[in-house]
Amino acid sequence: MDRIPLLPILFATTFGLLFSACTQQPTVSEQNVSRIMETLSSDQMKGRHAFGSGIELAADFISAEFENIGLSTLPGKDNFRQEFSIYTLKPKNASIIINNREVGGQYYFGLTNAETVSWTPNNTNVNYISAQDDYRKKFGEYSSDDESSVIVVDGEHEKLFHKYRTYFSRSNRTFELNSEPNDIFVIFDEKVNSYDITLENTVKSQGLSNIIGKIEGKRENEIVLFSAHYDHIGVVSAVDEDSIANGANDNASGVSAVIELARYFQNMPKPERTLYFVGFTAEEVGGYGSKYFSQQMDPNDIVAMFNIEMIGKPDVDGANSAWITGFDKSTFGEILQNSVSDSNFVFYPDPYPNQNLFYRSDNATLAKLGVPAHTISTTPIDVDQDYHRVSDEFNTLDITHATNTIRAIAKAARVIISAEQTPTRILNGEDNLTSNK
Ligand SMILES: [Zn+2]
Incomplete structure (x- = not known):
């Protein structure tokens, strides 16, 4: 066998690695999505009731993920918890x-x-x-x-x-x-x-914590918010000796999206706008996490809110699509739609208007204050047999679909993060939203 000159190969390899490091986009991996959903929906977390014994494990887990990714904490804080009492x-x-x-x-x-x-x-x-x-x-x-x-x-x-x-x-x-x-x-x-x-x-009096991590952008007072509630309904009446409502789809799936979006954007160059990644507590008992969070913020600083709920199962139209609540209330949905128009993923208006979903999650609290705050979801809520039941388990989830949805959200969010596009505010949020509740 002829001797192969070593130097050119080394050079080519090094150059190739360097080159790909410069151009390669970060990706969202099925492995991570699956790991996060499985951990949060394990029996150990006891269904993550806001006032239950498993919620602290979930809070610690999300904090550790944020730490690992290298997110920043809020000013004056040395951890990711935003603590308050109810x-x-x-x-x-x-x-x-x-x-x-x-x-x-x-x-x-x-x-x-x-x-x-x-x-x-x-x-x-x-x-x-x-x-x-x-x-x-x-x-x-x-x-x-x-x-x-x-x-x-x-x-x-x-x-x-x-x-x-x-x-x-x-x-x-x-x-x-x-x-x-x-x-x-x-x-x-x-x-x-x-x-x-x-x-x-x-x-x-009971203590609760939202979990908040941050990626500092060039513009400090223009915030893009990615959120999902991490609490669920806890332990309920037993069905076939199972009493833990694991909340795999609702909403371990949404939290996996928030964590993976954080990882994705942390591996990108410094963004123009500042990014917040939030796990809200106590959504299921009255939305107290998002209410408390909104009271600590100037809503005018929040440019957009991507709230993610139940993306673990594809809708009846199939995978590679997700719907957005309150689509007609701002240009948020349209921006997302256009940003992925060159891919095979589609964002479309919430097909279940009778379910009032726009008013039923943490986005509503911020939307009332004018923030273009919408929920992205994919689960056929009207026929889903596992919603708020003990059967909402990890093994019912479609990991590939969830991962593709997270990738699409990452892609769609880029024009908002770069400040190329800004969704319109929600007008008369307070009147619009309270009368419909
Ligand atoms: Zn939910």
């Missing part, structure tokens, strides 16, 4: 005296925001919902105004009153005690002359 109030004792008569437990309920609340003629007004009034409408008015009051309801509304009472007597959650007015609704058949009313709640 207070849960439950009715304990009550003493309801009106016109020197005691009112029985069936005939009142309170909407309260403190451990102990007292209503006396010195500190509150009395309002009436008469037999002729529209109960629902009046309830809405009195419960949302800025005043604490005693609302006396005519016995004609007893049936509806008991429905409301059942609902509102369970528990109430708040970020801050004593931050809202307190109302008490009472069925009473006379005009009120005197009253002395006290309600006591048990109060429990």
